[in-house]
Amino acid sequence: MSALHLSRTLTATSLISVLLITTGCVVNIPASHADSLDHHQQQLTLNRAQMDTLVAETGAGKLKVQGAQVEQITLVADIYKTENVDVDLSLKSHGDEARLVAKIDRPLLSMSSDSSYIDVTLKVPADMALEIEDGSGSIDIEKMVGQIDIKDGSGSIDIHGGKDITINDGSGSITVEHAMGNVNVADGSGGIEIEHVKGNVSVNDGSGSIVIEHIAGMVSINDGSGSIEVAHTQGLTIGSDGSGSVDFEHINGPVSMNKD
Structure with a gap:
């Protein structure tokens, strides 16, 4: 060469x-x-006017909703983000609905690794209905007296108050207390505690322990696995229970149990 x-x-x-x-x-x-996240805070307000429902679409991060005797919606967003993402944050009126969006818009290549999130705190009129679609992160709702509908991917859910409550959850613990109507829960996994409800309770659960107490109406449960404890209700139906112990007491009505 x-x-x-x-x-x-x-x-x-x-x-x-x-x-x-x-x-x-x-x-x-x-x-x-x-992993370097920039933090800044943003606040938005919206007068209630004729609106009776808050529709919220939230992504990663905590969501806290507090009912109060007020005539406007106040939002405080703590935003933690990397440089390469955009924030989608808005609170607008649409007919009889207030519509909230709080999400991180991630580039396609960084969706699996980006750790940006938004923590949202809301103060709303207590009698407004809530319709929440959430990606991940804890949800904490208190002092509401209206209807509550939640679709959640993952993260704990704690509700203290509300009227008729519907929860469709992928994973994470669920606690509901002092609801003034019916409670319906469909859950993939995670422990469930429901107490002091003035209506009926229905639970369809994949896995995780279930504790239901002090229910003014009937209780219906379909469960894949995990222990079940029920006390102080007007009736109990367990349609299916794959595995786990079942304990009940002080049932003032019919009891039906089909243990698989």
């Missing part, structure tokens, strides 16, 4: 190596940069 040919070969090889190294530096972002 001539000296000139060898020199050209080494030059080409060196150029390829430089390109590979440079490309690697661009693709492999250091973990310290990926």
Whole structure:
């Protein structure tokens, strides 16, 4: 091999190596940069006017809703984000609905690794109905007297108050107390506690313990696995129970149990 040919070969090889190294530096972002989140707070308000329902679409982050004797909706958003994402935050009226959006818009390539999130705190008129669609993170609702409908991907749900309550949840613990109407829960996994309800209670659960006490109406349960404890109700029906102990007492009505 001539000296000139060898020199050209080494030059080409060196150029390829430089390109590979440079490309690697661009693709492999250091973990310290990926985990660095900028924090800022934003506040929004909306007068209630004729609106009777709050429709909320939220992504990752905590959601806290507090009912009060007020005539406007107040939102405080604590936003934690990386540089390469956008924030979708709005609170607008639409007919008889107030519509809230609080989400992080992530680039396609960073969706699985980006850790940005928004913590939302709301103060709303206590008698408004709530329709919430949430991605992940805890939900805490208190002092509401209207209807509550929740569709949640993951994260704990705690509700203290409300009228008729419907929950469709993927995973995470659920606590409902002092509801003034019926409670319906469909849950993938996670413990469920329901107490002091003035209506009927229906639970369809994949896995996790279930505790239901002090219910003014009937209780109906379909359960995949996990223990069941029921006390102080006007009747109990267990349509299915895959595995786990079943204990009940002080049932002032019919009891029907089909243990698989």
